[in-house]
Amino acid sequence: MSETTEHRSNYFMVFGILVAALAISLALAAVSTGPIVVAAIFAIATVKAYLVLTHFIHLNVEPRFIKVLVIGLLAVLTVLYIGLVPDIVWVFGRMEGA
């Protein structure tokens, strides 16, 4: 906030990286849907989300309070995910093979 001068990201380069990452994810999914590949796709998605947050949502130039809010949001999502696991991920006795 304090420096209103040029602090621009190279949007086209970031966009290029995002497209390339998408292409890699799709290619991986075409090769296999095993657990390692799925993990890799999620890892790539995380990197993409990080790039979007920092460059397109401008977190790299925002004051600390905004970053704290984003961290809070991620913490909240983590809590939600943990709460969902027993019911939605481990479907004991409800679907075959679980």
Next chain:
Amino acid sequence: MSHGEPESFVRKYIFSVDHKVIAKQYMITGLFMALLGGFLAYALRSQLAWPGDSIVGLGVIAPHAYNSVVTLHGTIMVFWVAMPILVAGFGNLLVPLMVGAEDMAFPRLNMLSYWVFFLSTIVIIASFFVPGGAAGGGWTAYPPLSGTVHASGVNWGMNLWILAVALEFVAFLIGGINIITTGINMRVPGMSMWDLPLFVWEELIASIVFLLAVGPLIAGAVMLLLDRSFGTGFYAPSAGGDPLLFQHLFWFFGHPEVYVLLLPALGIMGEVLCAFSRKTIFGYRTIVWSVISAGLLSFVVWAHHQFVSGLDPRLAFPFSVTTILISVPFAVHLFAFIATLYKASIRFTVAMAFTLAMIALFMIGGVTGVINGSAAADIFIHDTYFVVAHFHYTLVPIVFFATFSGIYFWYPKLFGRLMNEGLGWVHFAGTFFFFNLTFIPQFALGLMGHHRRIANPQIFEFLRDGQGLQVLSTIGVIGLLAAQVPFVYNFFASMVRGKPAGRNPWEATTLEWATASPPPHGNFDEPQTAYRGPYVYSPPGEGPDWIPQFEPPAEALEPDTAISETAS
């Protein structure tokens, strides 16, 4: 920013960017929707008291229509009454004034927020008139009831419900960002975060909680819409989905949402309490920290709504514990309010009466909440009228008692005049009495086993004895609605006939009382400074029993030096 240029009628009263006009728009829309929600309450209560009879003003309610009435009563009261009045109405009116700003941080976004909300209001009202009627799946819109057309017989009504709620969330997200930015960035010189009036703190935290909680429900609603309209199976077990997922997503938002409503209400009460007990709030920082911790805890209690819906039993214990734990910060908060009253010279005004009644009634709501929060007890009372009575003992004090308190208190800042206290006391007495008459019988009915979603309790043998209580409760709601007549009259008549208020009729300390009533465009005639904390009442020594936050320190140098000279 430009002040005082004459504007066209449309710019001034309809598409206005002035936070005070937008506050009035939100409040009046909310109060109008409260009449609609109240009428639905009257309709559903009449059906329960005299099942199948024709209801004055509506006719006979068919069973599926009863579902719509219940669903829309809840939906409207939470999303179209509580949210616009408490969060957006009072937030818009007071946050800029209390921090000494000339408007919200983003006035145009503010206007957009109201008009998106207005659109959502049109959509939800329109949903009554589409083929199949309005949504009938309950205000929580659980699938499978809400997930397919054949489950509830409602097609467009449910789609419009989802659309309306989504639009409403957009409006309050925009509004919330505005409130957060204004409260943090637009404070006058000298006002640290620890000098903020309690109301601003509570609005800030409420807005942040809303911001963090709303995402999962929006995702959930999109999936619901996809299930209904595009044949996906997120919530359909036949397609590998799980209806429980929606309950998780809904309550992950839904419980924090209750606090989004509660916190502004507590903020209103804090201001009223200080002004009329002529005392500094007891434990200001303790209150703020208890609100922050309640905000954090509110994200880990949601599954207490799902103890009987097939939740993994291992989750019941942790969610019971967090639920019972969350009563601690609120107990701290309320006891700080009660301690504020200790040895105070209380001024009994209508605003104060509503706040004091709110404390008492909310205690009943809170204590019965602890009973519900225990998983073992909840299995017995889940979805009964005991729970209905519990949450009305929390939400009616929050949404109506605190709102009335705030309206009587800040009416000068809305319309420049005071409301009539005599009519106000009639309003208060009627509201207090008939509220209790409505909901005390419901605790008993709930323990008898009256399930909340049945249209005719008389078909159950074990509920027939309770019919007298049903009638009592219905008489209560009719009285409660009748008790609002003096308020509605007072609200509109005082705009022209009320006693002119002057700047600071209550001799209060915060910055909104530094300016004219009603404040002009741009709010303050001159830039303000905060010289002290928000609640300096009854300072030791001679002189008035309050020192406003905006009053420069008296030129006390001379007497001081005089004393030190004589001392030395």
